[in-house]
Amino acid sequence: MNENRHSVIVIVIIIVGVILLSKLFMIQVVDDSFLRRAERNAVQRIIDYPYRGLISDRNSELLVYNNPVFDLMVIPQEFSIKDTAKFCDIFQIEKQKLIERYTAAKKYSWVKPSPLIKQISTTDFAKIQDYLIDYPGLFVMTRSVRAYPDSIAASALGYIAEIIPRQMERDSLHYYNQGDYIGHSGLESYYEKILRGKKGAKYKMVNVRGVDKGSFKNGTLDTASVAGLNLQSTIDMQLQQYGEKLMKGKRGSVVAIEPKTGEILSIISAPVYDPNLLAGAAYSKNYNILLSDTTKPLFIRPIQAKYPPGSIFKVVQSLIGLQWGTLTPNTTYACNKALVACHNHPSPVNLFGAIRNSCNPYYYQAFRQMINQEISSNTYTDTQIGLDKWHEAVEKFGLGHELGVDLPYENSGSVPSSSLYDRIYGKGRWKYSTIYSLSIGQGEMEVTPLQMANLAAIFANKGYYYTPHLIKAINGDPGKIPEEYTTKHDVGVAAHHFDMVQNAMAEALYGTAMRAIIKDITIAGKTGTAQNPHGEDHSVFIAFAPKEDPKIAIAVYVENAGWGGRAAASTASLMIEKYLRGHIERPALEEYVLVGDFGD
Structure with missing residues (x-):
């Protein structure tokens, strides 16, 4: 009996030993998970940053x-x-x-x-x-x-x-x-x-x-x-440096584009700041200083600021009217100041004269013909149908939506449609007399400076644009840039309608922006004064040059600087001269812009 008990104990010990040895063999030889855990505890991974x-x-x-x-x-x-x-x-x-x-x-x-x-x-x-x-x-x-x-x-x-x-x-x-x-x-x-x-x-x-x-x-x-x-x-460093110099001490935007490609030559948000402030150990301190600055240097005005386009939008109205047939070059209206205020100029005027003299009553009457085409006998319904048709045509000019520039935080601007006025006034409770301010680029219309520069490129190209962009090549290969920046966008207006419009824009400088004229370089441009309910109006100017073969299209906004023919037109003209000639031959105008006293 004792011998049997002894044998059982020996057998149990042997079995337990075999199990333990087998487990040890599995841990040490077959299963390396414990080894890997030990290695993780003993190995440090140091990241090599590129x-x-x-x-x-x-x-x-x-x-x-x-x-x-x-x-x-x-x-x-x-x-x-x-x-x-x-x-x-x-x-x-x-x-x-x-x-x-x-x-x-x-x-x-x-x-x-x-x-x-x-x-x-x-x-x-x-x-x-x-x-x-x-x-x-x-x-x-x-x-x-x-x-x-x-x-x-x-x-x-x-x-x-x-x-x-x-x-x-x-x-x-x-x-x-x-x-x-x-x-x-x-x-x-x-x-x-x-x-x-x-x-x-x-x-x-x-x-x-x-x-x-x-x-x-x-x-x-x-x-x-x-x-x-x-x-x-796509930035031209020399042009960018010069533009930032001109905008020193001011608030506003400058956007210059090569019309035939959509490449952005210069994009300036003023006030500018030194980008080195946000590099290195002092980042947090400097960022907080810039963030608390009341002039908002971190606000990217060219793509985030929204303004009424003002008189510049009259060119878009002209082109849509010509395409629809509600306007012809010979369409003539009197400058009836009882309809809307205007400055003094010859009256009546045809379409060329309306663009050249920026006649507000002309566009009041022209826009009414575009909106109220008597498609419906109900005036309210007729206005709604006309406005939505107009809204669709305006959006083709790159307005009312993001252009798709390769920068984050782009604003879409706003082109009002009937749904907006239905929300404000109620469906069937508004008509042309409610929205006539749109005729001259005021009211509920809002655009970004980038969109305005793109308009200048459209006028230069006679009806098309490439999405404005800042990328020219990746690792030296221009073929690697995204396809959306090499795709042509047509605005739906026949090219021949732009001929008269370009000529009128070139002539307009002699009436509203004499300072912008450059000897031996024909500029086609349009001034604007964007209304500002919070203070002095904003000075606006768009242009392209040379008119015969455009190399640069530009939009300039100078906030609280008043009439567009002063601050904005002068700045744009100098930028154009710098880009096309490489130097400035009008030091007096340069000094005028640098000083920034735009009262005269």
């Missing part, structure tokens, strides 16, 4: 490049300070911030690195690098920030900054980690995926205390970062 792609102007002049900076990283397990005051003095950090960041680092991990001081410049790094050896647990990670050699085009180029939670949520590919930099506006944001490049990674062994023990597996798992693609923009 250089962002460079951005140049249309002539390959550099607009944006990368500047190396250094992040001071800390491993809490190894880090200690004997003299806090001395440390803060050497590394130029406030004691409270040091405590906050070190506490955050410990909370994250005792053995993994966390940033202690971010974006240390090369100059400041040179001052501290000799002290790093005195502080175990500190090491430096190289990063890069943007730099701008000519300090121009801030609103177009945009800026990069640390990723925010909203952007993290949209990152479906999980490319970004907290603390990564990402484009926040302008080209930096729109072309983020092209500019950002591809991250690499390096793996190193550390002991349980986090001490570096060399590369993991001799670096066989390391991957190199891949730099982002370079962008060549």
